[in-house]
Amino acid sequence: MSTEALKQSPAPSSLRLVMTLAIAGLVSGVAIIGIYESTLPTITANKARELREAVFKVLPDDVSAMQPLVYRDGTFMTVEEPEKDEPVVYGGYDEQGDFVGYAMPGAGPGFQDTIALLYGYLPGEKKVVGMEILESRETPGLGDKIYKDADFVAEFSDLSVEPEIVALKKGTTTQPNHVDAITGATISAKAVVRIINETHVAWAEKLPAPGTEPPFEGEPADNGTAQ
């Protein structure tokens, strides 16, 4: 920096001010587009992998493939890529391509902010077989037990949805549709149960009769990593 650049005149012209900002904005815009374009594939792949892992986690172990399913114009069908904000469930299939169960995403208000979750559902037995919290800002140490407390998460590994899931005080659960709530985090625990119930009701009419689920389409290996 030994050669001093042009000295500033006391009052530079307006054109110079505008040009400086325009050039700065242009360079900044190009840099932002560059970083967006270069990180987008990784970000999309990460999201797809996370979803895939969550789907396999909430469904029984023999599930080895998944595909997105939507309800459009009165029919329940397979799509390549669900539209933005379109309600979607994921069908889980075993190695022979036979249908096993659905992974159903649901979201609703928790104690602090929206809780987004995914649960595994077997329509034949009308049972929830797994639950994974995807997003939550519940209080650390209390509300976050909805995903940190292994006992609570295990409550959802074999749970009847008929007539609906009920969260009760610990130790008072007797029926297959009862869940032990978490001491100190009752609101968060009840929110999880409510989200699952609401999602179940919203889809109940749309899901096809057990045994008539859409067949698996595409190769098991690369399906699900939607781009």
Place this chain on the structure above:
Amino acid sequence: MKKNESYEEFVKGIWRDNPVFVQVLGMCPMLAVTNSAINAIAMGMASMFVLVGSSFLVSLFRHVIPKQVRISCFIIIIATFVTIADYTLLALVPGVHKELGAFIPLIVANCLILGRQEAFASRYPTRLAVMDALGMAGGFMLALFSLGAVREILGDGALFGFRLFSENFEPWIVMILPPGGFLTLGVILLFFNWFKYKKDEFLADVAEAERSGS
């Protein structure tokens, strides 16, 4: 240019003019994301990247940018670096990005960063500006880490996710909640001021002793 000069610019940010403990800047991320050591470090790294990058560019172009539009230009430069940091974290460490949430974009509004551009980078040569930025960011990271470590150890009984105590340890949940941030910061600031007070007292004693001795 003396060699000591850049060293001096680096060290002042770490301790004497520490941005958090002495200048009390950047309080928002300081209190919000220091509930665990790893979050604190990630926030510190992101801020360091933005501060060093912005200081370098601002200092490089300090004779080109007309002073009437300097603040806008600083903000454009800072915002660009913040966006780059945001996408990079999202792509490389999605878990940490999720924890830090809105506080990554909010680095734009960290007055520490804009403050260094206005007070230092826009007036000094590039080498000194980068050293100053490294020092300030280092001091900021040190502060974030000391808060994050204390809060994670007391509030979760762990450091960087490793359990430090037996199962019998009852975590002080309040420490990882917002009040814990205020409590810890208050205690640390108390220590800093006490330390400064004691040092001044000591220097006064020495001066007194020298005077009576001579």
